[in-house]
Amino acid sequence: MSSSRRLFLLNAGLIPAAAALPVPAAASPSGGARPDTDSPRFTLAVIPDTQYLYDRDRGDAAPLEASLRYIVDSAREHNMVFVAHLGDMTENGLASEFSSISRTFRILDRFPYSVLAGNHDIDASKDDQRGPSPYLDNFGPARFRNSPSFRGATRDGYNSYHVFRAAGREWVVLALDWRPSAGSIAWARDVLRKHPRSPVILTTHEFVHADSGDGNAVLSDFGQRLWNDLVKDNDQIFLTLNGHFWPPGRTVLRNSAGNDVHAHITNYQDRYYGGSAMIRLYHFDLARGVIDVQTFSPWLLAQRKLNVLAQQEIERSGPLDYFSVEMDFAKRFSGFAPVPPVASRPAREMVIPGTVAYWRFDSRDLRDLSGNGNDLVASGTPTWSPEHHASQPGHGSVFLDGAYFKTVSGAPLNRATFQRGYTIEAFFKLPTDFNSSHAWGALLSRLGTGRDAGKTGDDPSEPVATLSLSDGHALQWATFPLNQNGISTNWGHELPLGKWWHVAVVNDGRCTTLYVDGARLLRNPSTPAVGISTANDVWLMGAYTYDRKIDKTFYGWIGDVRVVDRPLAERDFMVRS
Template identity: 30%
Template sequence: MNISIRNLAATAVATLGSLAMIASVGIASPQTAIADEPQQPQITAPGSAENGSRFTMAVIPDTQFYSRYSDSNFVPEYGKNPFDVQTQWIADHKNDFDIRFTTQLGDIVDQYWKDNEWQAADKAMKTLDDTNTPYSILPGNHDVTNADVNDNQLDYKNEPFVKWFGPNRAQHVSTYQGSDSTGMSQYHIFEAEGQQFLVFAFAWRISDDTIAWAQKVLDAHPTLPAIVTTHDLLNIAADQVTPVDPILQQGELWNKFISQNDQIFLTINGHFHGSTEKVRKNAHGKDVIQVLIDYQMSYEGGDGYMGLSEFDLTHNQFNFTTISPWVVSKAKDGKKLTSYDKPVLTDTNRQYSIDINYTERFKSFNPNFKAGTGSTGSLLAKAQASILDGFPGTPADDESIAEPGSTDDYTRVPGTLAFWRANDLQSGKAVTGDMTVKDASGNGNDLHRLTNDETKSATAQDGDVTVSDDHDQYSSAGKSLTFVGDNSTGRYSALSTAADAAVNNADLSKGYTIEAFVRVSDDWSAAKNQWTKILTRTGNRSRIPNAPYDKWDGTAAAAWLGISNLREIQWSDLPADASKGTWDTWSSEVPLGRWMHIAVVDDPATGMNTMYINGVPMIRTSQNRGGMSFEKDKAWLLGAGMTNDTVDNGWNGGIGEVRIIDHPTTSKDWLLARPDISSDGTLSVTDQPASSLPEGSSVTSLSGKGVPGADITVSGSSEGDAKVAEDGTWTVTLKTPATAAQNDLTVTQHMGTRQGASKQVTFAIAQPASKPGDDNNKPGKPGEGDNPNQPTQPGKTGNGGKTANATPNAAKPSKALGSTGSAIATVLTVAVIVLAAGVTALIIKRRAAHRH
């Protein structure tokens, strides 16, 4: 029976996964990225639930990827983008939750020169305009034409932000009070609970001129509590929890303006990937609450997460929660959700309450400040309840993606060109020039380590590439290679294919899949490890025909998988039509010290090149492309890159299994998946003995078909085991031939510890009939081989009594057979001899009588 070797027990999610939710919300492991039974969230809002005077302010963090991928990804799939949904939700619920003001924190777009991105942002913010919903908006570094200079050094009259969101538009917002001379910064005054609050929306890299303008604004409104919003201010540490005080330009904003003005009690910013908060003392010894919120590096470019801050004037609390109207919108539209899709985030730094006695805090400049007369329960609790109303639940972990049961427990994919695994190398041993990393595809593309002379690294050491037992839990190899690299000292090592390796000239014009298990070292830093490489197809882009000039990558290798200065995984290559130039596909920010599976899939049929992290597609795809250009006879490198024909950019961390496939694949083919060894049809016994075999038969083996790499175990009245060959066939030689009257065998398919399908094999073998007088068969002394169920007549087989593995008298008789068949034969022989002797004696006697 034929079997399918790629019928997987699980499929990967169809939507993107985040890596600053990797680093901040938490990257899902492969099984958590799959939809299964939904989980209803149990959520308690921060702060007091008792009635009091309170209002809220909405916060929209970096929207750049919503704008950038609106036309290409979001609208085609969803009919809208998360930015649209955020502003619509605010407009729809501003009265329900007393949302008095909304602030957008910059990086409105990703590429300031692309009008379609500004158009997407314009459409989203127009919802607030059309509903008279007050808001501020400000430019981040992605929104200005030169992020390296101060605002007053820009040709601000021609800045895209001024064109789309400058004073001409802002003047129609009810709370707008004015802008600075560049038109890039603005301020608003809104009213809530009988009090007024002032909000600054500062541009990227404001100058001393803008600070002076802001100071005049405060001086003109000396009694108003003030909030500063800007793109970058409070930073976050690599642990994605600890707040880090601003330095450089934004440090100056704190030192020169925020800390000096006691009216400023709250700052909110984005830019830095993640979310955190702190309370910092100003120059007057008073508390300033600082909030960072930025989800751009999260699932689907942020998955629509936004902040809702509550000012509880009665209970003296500043409360904050993180919600996603986008997640709810997807659910209502019947879109497939993943375990990333949580409508409310409640973990560290995403929901919190900070004590602040507003009256006491403001009395130095506004002694008349007091709570309003409003009396309502928690507005955050009300908003959360609204968000969750009717939500079907976040999908639970899908346990059908299993950990591998053996080193052979991986999917086999036709078209695999190279498959490098370290499973047969000795753990703890340095990989030196006399060792090879085998190509498990069978195509002979083994890797060997280059010498320091070949890499031109003066600081690399033999121990910089070692074999480790550390590996991704879903990697069946069970081992990996650990690389030590440091670009600041020129320390890097590389493994290379041989000069004549077939994969060097692989034609990937019809698309491809690149897979790798990777771990970024815990001690990774941008200074030492930015732009380092995991896998490189060497060569030089400047020599590839029709490749256009590229100021960044003009002499770079043909293709590579690596990491950026912002800890994003990057795939870069020239498509088959090299004239289209370099195309890059990116992940979000990835965590340190954690294994992940990367798949890059290039599909010329769709023109899409997509990166997947742990089975989840990244939003930052490249499009209108297909295939890969390359330079002939150039090697592939593992653990380093190449620029201008020189090895460089050595990896710092772990590299597990790496596979190259000559066509686009889907998640069911990837190394995260497990071969289906349980379904009907994945195991068969092709030479199963007939149910009844003739006397003297002996079954010595069983054969069949199974999943390549699987283990086959026979148990029962006889035992044996074997491995399924790569062609899907297996043969088990039984340790003891089956010769008993009744034989019951179980054939089980498994991948080491992972159990699969089983088959029952049952057959009878006719035994010789017992003769009266056999001492071993007298009443009370049953023969050893007696079986009350054994047939008295040989059974008929479907092939005339012949079976491939059932051989009459072919094997040494068993003990049982010896007490029935061979014992009877001995008795018969003796009887014949006795009879012959008797006949001879009678003849002699008669002849003697005749003589006499």
């Protein structure tokens, strides 16, 4: 249940306030749940300045205790993999203040987390060679000896780095001091060299500020030095998080490799109750290519009664606190961790039992590679291209814009009726300028009308079978089955342009199901549809006919195409999910 959902239920009186946020007396060391390190979705929790909650005799540990317990208790729900505090843990850096916040952080001990010193935690006039401090006494490297993420620290103890695993890979968090020395910057560079293929999140107390008030963050003087000395030339650093300043803000910087570095400032100490221990959740979703960000106070969420000020602070919903960052993670990380291309697969591996026809366009060979003699001939001038779907067996395609192919006269495929079922697969890509004038061009169709096959239902001038793209670039498989007088139609959904897709039409001898990239679609008819009618005419690739005349040609790229005389399971499709 999201925090927004909890808030809705709480305000609606549908659940008691205590149920909105469980706050146990103690939390289990591991949070009671191990993260799913292979899931493309995971969450990083961020805790900004908590200094006013630990300020001599004026503080209150309850808000941060609630935040940390929420993190532990919701770890499974959010697939929480790491927690980062951004510094200014205390107001005066006193031993008594650190003793108090140290007790609070026992809730999180042995959970993957990092902390760092802000200017209020130490002697801010010195860099990390300042020597002993209550901060080090409580949050130095010794505290993290049982941490599942801690990997090392500078000799002075003020800078550390952590590694967590998520989305099937390792990620590095650099937690840098308020003022790292030149030696510590060199240490940080060495950490990156030791983890050359890991994306890096830089946490530090000061980096950017948004003093203009419009939310557009800019580098501070110190941030500019850190940018020049560490961030700019290290492409692995893609996200920086800092506190110190308020109001919150964000910006996108461009590094030496020409890639984006997202810089975010989050700090709510100026808000009600010292920020009410606001936390920010960064929900990474590599499948969708986005980081969704939300900011709220678990402590306030758990309150049964809220005063007027508190009601305004439960959740921050402005564009600087609740937003999404779009990111093509594979592209962004390609400079240091390129995704290896999927190797081409030999044609013989694709000719599985039951293969009736197999064509691919990594050469100009138009023969049926199944060996069954369903060779193609071209009409017009197709353009061969090296473009292909990332997991396509053949690394090539043909671009069609008016040209098309047809099977040779006498090809066995021309007579096939597939009474026991079939699977038709094709890889394709529609250009970004695809429009309604290109609609209804067929990837694959069958010459001959329903009338030619003895059908009188629906529009008998339609072809006996066609796999086409609508004006909304949605797939449509329309066929006159052997057991029906009319047309059986499967519909897909609108597909984004400029992207490669794999389509599979699977008939199990009774019903037909449409798949895209191995995923079953919705609009598949349940009425029995047995086989495909035929007038013993040729099949067409890249053309659609009406009343036996070429009416529309396909506009776009076509990759490998395979026809099998039996239903295939998703695991046997040519596409690799």
